[in-house]
Amino acid sequence: MAENRFKKKEKKSNGGGGGLGRGIFGSIERALKIGALFEQGVPVKFMPYGMFLAFLLVFYIWNTHYAERTTRKVNVLEVEVEDMKADYTTMKADYEVESKLSSVAKRVKDIGLIESPEPPKKLVVQ
Template sequence: MRENTFRNPTKPKVSRPRVATKGQRKKKKGLFTMVERLFERSYLGRKGIDLQLLKPWLMIMVLGIVYIFNSHYAEKTSRKIDKLQKEVRDLRSQYTTLKYSYMYSSKQSEVAKKVQQLGLEESEVPPFKIIVKEK
């Protein structure tokens, strides 16, 4: 080990440029760091307002903005759901009407009326099986 010695106060200090080593951290470039820099330059920063109070207030403001966005999105979605439900009701009524008209037009009496214009007549003899006897 070396001996303890006193520094010589007569030597002028030589200032060397700082070189970043592995252990040193670089300055952060995050959102709160930028806000703190702006806040330090502003009027409130010069008056001595604590910067630690700024982070919770910013968080509250961000949560408020998210809350407002969420409520607007929910209202928009609700309006869209109402519109789609009305459209489903309309389509269901159209389906019921069309189904009724198709069932009515496929009745035997209606088919006979339409076919009569073509010159076809309804058979009055019931159908029968044709049986072929094998020899």
């Protein structure tokens, strides 16, 4: 006698599951024939393009990091320049006050130098 076997039922695709359904992604996959292209692995003819894209990606990432690092350095240097400008302005004001005749006279009074009561004379050489 024959054995009892289950009858295989064919699944109806509703487009949502795997495979080439009737949905949007199934249509796109059928149009591009992506499955047939990569059935036996990645073709060697795509390797130069893939390597070029990988190089561009690495270069783009490196360039972004370099730009951010440079921006941080510029910001630090701008703060340092502002501090130096403030120091310069302060030192210049102090120098102007200290170089006045009255300030110099006060400092040299201790060593015995005094200010001349006569104005300076102009010498003319013929």
